[in-house]
Amino acid sequence: MARDTQETRRRLLNAARDEFAEHGLEGARVDRIARTAGVNKERIYGHFGSKEQLFEAVLSAALTEAAEFKPGAGLTDPASYAAATFDFHRSNPQLIRLMMWESLQRQRLSPEAAGRRARFYIEEAQRLAGPDMDSEDARFILYGILALATWAHALPVASSMVFGGTPDSQDLRERIEKAVTALTASR
Structure with missing residues (x-):
C-alpha cells in the first residue's frame, strides 16, 4: 500500500x-x-x-493563506481594508502568534521569504494608497493600518489596559475604521 x-x-x-x-x-x-x-x-x-x-x-x-483568503485582499478603501484585516485576525489568531514567535525567536528570514513578503507589502501599500502617493508614505499608511487592525489580537492584555477592560470587538472594529479614515483623509 x-x-x-x-x-x-x-x-x-x-x-x-x-x-x-x-x-x-x-x-x-x-x-x-x-x-x-x-x-x-x-x-x-x-x-x-x-x-x-x-x-x-x-x-x-x-x-499564503492569509494573502489568498483575507476578505480585504481586493479592497482599495483603507478603512474597509482595516476592518477586513481586523476580522481576519479575530478569526485566525494563529497567524499573529506565529509571526510574533518568529520575531522573538528567529529574527531572520531566508532571502527568498524576505523578498516575497516585501513584495507583498509593497503591492498592498500601493494598491491602498493609489498611484499618486509616494511609496514611502504608502508603506507607512499600510503599517499604521496593520498596527491598528492587529494590536488588540496580538496584545490583548495591553489592549485591556488601554481600554480599561476587554473592548467590545464590534465597537473596536468600528473605531479602527474611523481612525483609518482619519489617517488616510489627506491621501
Whole structure:
C-alpha cells in the first residue's frame, strides 16, 4: 500500500501550526507534532529536514493563506481594508502568534521569504494608497493600518489596559475604521 505523502504532509503542517502557535519555535516539540499528526517523527525530517524548516513551511503556508483568503485582499478603501484585516485576525489568531514567535525567536528570514513578503507589502501599500502617493508614505499608511487592525489580537492584555477592560470587538472594529479614515483623509 503506497503512502499518501501529501496527506501526511498536510497533517504534519496542521499539527505543527497548532504546536508552533502555542509554544513557538523553541518550545515546540517534534514528538508532540508527530503524535498529533499520527505519524512517526522521522516523517517530519523526511518531509521538512528540520524543525526550523518545518516552522518556515508552517509560517509560509499561513501567510499564503492569509494573502489568498483575507476578505480585504481586493479592497482599495483603507478603512474597509482595516476592518477586513481586523476580522481576519479575530478569526485566525494563529497567524499573529506565529509571526510574533518568529520575531522573538528567529529574527531572520531566508532571502527568498524576505523578498516575497516585501513584495507583498509593497503591492498592498500601493494598491491602498493609489498611484499618486509616494511609496514611502504608502508603506507607512499600510503599517499604521496593520498596527491598528492587529494590536488588540496580538496584545490583548495591553489592549485591556488601554481600554480599561476587554473592548467590545464590534465597537473596536468600528473605531479602527474611523481612525483609518482619519489617517488616510489627506491621501
